[in-house]
Amino acid sequence: MTSNHFPVATPPSDAISAVKFSPVPNSSKLLVSSWDRNVYLYTVQPDQGSPDQKTCSLLQTFEYRAPVLDVCFGANDEEFYTAGLDWDVRHTKATTSEQTVLSTHDAGVKSVVYSKEHSLVISASWDSTLHIHQATSPSSPPAVIPLPSKAFTVSSTTTKLVVGMASRAFHIYELSDLAKAAAEAATQSSPTTIDVDPYQRREGSLKFMTRAVATMPTDSGYASSSIEGRVAVEWFDASSESQSRKYAFKCHRQTVDGVDVVYPVNALAFHPIHGTFASGGGDGLVALWDGVAKRRIRQYPKYGSSVAALAFSADGRYLAVAVSPGFEDGKDEIAEGSVNIFIRELGPTEAKGKGAR
Template identity: 50%
Template structure:
């Protein structure tokens, strides 16, 4: 079996990576959002040694999240410009030597504070804002005002499955919303959205990331205290008894006195095998089997913190966003020249669980 290929995207973002999203159809096209106020569009079909950048999209402030919409030519961004933006029609048009691209952009109204996370679910865009609100955008009627739902805490992570939206907030609060119930709001005109479930996080400290299982069975969360928790949606005693949490992304202290604990910044489930990847402030990424409760693979240490992860839609590639974090206690942050996005072409069985056939 040939060794797995790993290479850096060229050119890299100009500052820290905030989010990575692969296209829903193409297995080689992806978007990367950055604190340098840009979103980078790459195509990795050419492999290593190629210039992978197709286009960049300027914003007025740092971009905190990016996700694709209904197809490969529709994308949404959220950030510190207090708005959610839709980019369409020319996502994958290479820049011309002469002239400029015409790129359709829509703004979904301003929030009172920064929009930090978002998720596309069928014809609904869900965005979470630091003003403790969840904003529901009806993409079938873009001219309609979004429905604003108050949250019990400041949102820090958001993810969606085929039927659910999971929002992790301060105070260890996790709200799970039903997508069918959200869709009904646009018909009834009501703004009264109750969570399908509200849970207390299994993790004792601030949630850093959340990701949903591709089979719609549950989700994983991670914290700033080097832990990951795995839970199932089904609200039965048997199902809830299956949930568990484990320590990860820790290093033994040089003096032998305990461990150095790093935040787990990123989580991503494999779309085919249902295993998941985690990335941490220790500069490592690992693959885990959620069912077997074991680590499948630990990748080599990267030069900086792992800030974002994403699998391609066909599961053949893992994208890893690497940039300086605040783990060393530095006061002045600068990711310029220290940021990279690496692409790993996975081996045939690299992400397959131990019990999988």
Template identity: 45%
Template sequence: MSTPPFYELPVAHTPQHPVSALVFAPAGGSSAAPRLLVSSWDKTVRLYTLAAAEASTEEAPQQAQLVHTFEHEAAVLDVVWIDEQRAASASLDRCVRLLDLQTGQSQILGRHGSGVNRVRYDPVSELLLSTSWDSTLSIFSLSPPSQLHTLTLPAKPLAMDISPGAGAADETPRAVVAMTGRTVHIYEMRALRAACDRLAKDEKVEEKSWEPNQTRESSLKYMVRDVRCMPNGEGYASASVEGRIAVEFFAPSPEAQAQKYAFKCHRQVVDGIDTVYPVNAMAFHPRHGTFASLGGDAIASIWDAAARKRRLQYARFPSPLTAAAVSADGSLFALASGGENIEDARHEGADKGEVGGVGEGGEGNVRIHVARADEDFKPKAKAAAA
């Protein structure tokens, strides 16, 4: 019998409530062991170091050491690495916090008028962005820590990501903000940096300097749950509550836009009914360009964006999946189960109330799973021509 691809980490002090984000440390760090930040609805951000139970590098990490726990006043909806020593968090308490990963201390970097749902850092422009349900996007500097400017968005933001710049095929880092009403704004980070620099010098900054480089209508008809940018910087994928994923490209040329597509996923027939599950999260592999999708059906799948095909589908996890991450070197894939599931009182049987046999999530059912990533995410080789 072959070894299961995933190991459930026997971590101390595992979050008791669903995980909102998993993020591996950025590339180039000095730490020998992988480090993982975990934000949760239990009002915490946890920093772990992962280590293999055996010396063999073929093993996925099976042990986790809790390094720090950062307490918040309310649920934490997102977390992002800034560098080896710092991270930032977004919380329902309306605050964006700067986390010191060495001392375990934190400070409030800025505030919004409502809960903060996303936070991202761009190392090229050295700007930190946060979005809030008050329909604003805030821009922060970290040298010194300060809130530089706040933009009013046309609708409530649902998801955000920043494309890589340095080392990507397209070296223009962009922020993608998906909002209600199918509105998508795409900002060029260097342009925002230039506007912030002029503002700091008390120079006049025209309103158009803060406008997005592109405004689009999402290809998805229903509410977006996640947005993730391609590692080559050429585009992004977005996922919705209606079991669909859209793959889009930044270049406005007709040739580039002709490549965009959308597809159905995370669906199954339950008692003769086609049941649709939300796609809660996605994660790209930094080298292969393939990506994982995680659904409310407790299923994780790997997709080849270029070939427009599913690479593989893992066996069902214990409960709905909420977050995922691939390490910066592409060697590890982590995901979290324990999200709340779609309950249906009419569903009879031993698993009554759990549609399609999906296990119970929520408090006390949160698990973090880690596997080796390289082979599972590697695109299938094309068959040689006869």
């Protein structure tokens, strides 16, 4: 089976900041956040006119006070959390559209993740803090964890949180330590600053500003990308043997009129079953990589604009690709029709590693 590729109906009207599939098994719901101050909830389903084909239809739209920079599902696909330029971290019930503010940072909130294992909502802000919220007591004040610099991107496993920051700094936290901090803060009357020592402090392997980070589904490491067309793959294990395995490689570059043009790698996403990963760049390309074999599996046809975000579905069957113009497109205004989301239905072996076919 070759992959089935189709557009999402009714995409956002402004740049896309994040795409996230539901973590619920067999659910094909998709959340999309945008600079147009909305979050969109879609679902992938068979095409009524052609059952062998799929469509992705809009179910609902949720409006916010400011551009939404990130979104993630909560414990199920009927609730989600947002991070925005209004500085708020919000919980939204999809069934009623009811919004609740969990906390307010002192600057824009760049990222938000949910940990099912610890019932935590973790937000990361340009105010150089993490807010750790107990999802089971949304009215309780959060723990405020100071960071050495602005947070740009976060990703979590079942046990760890990876925070990519300015100055190429990375902090890796044990989620159990953050859960203890959240429990302590919940006993207070207002947000409480709590110093939590990271499990590890690292300097990024790439020379330029971090753009994205994604953790491995095996809970063993992560990949990070930069604005300068590179991806690094690293492991949590601090032993010299594991650290000797880390590496970085060039990607999302093109030769134009004899000149090597380098694009930012805006998005990374690991396949939940096979452990391979996808990268999306400012060159409008999406590639699949085998991080263990250090090889590219395949590269898909070029999109019309920069790839802004990527997400695999929980069962690994679908890959969502968000396309919207970036600064590398050289245009101040977003042209009508240039913001799109495409769903790729993957074949059984399409995302398998080189040695796993």
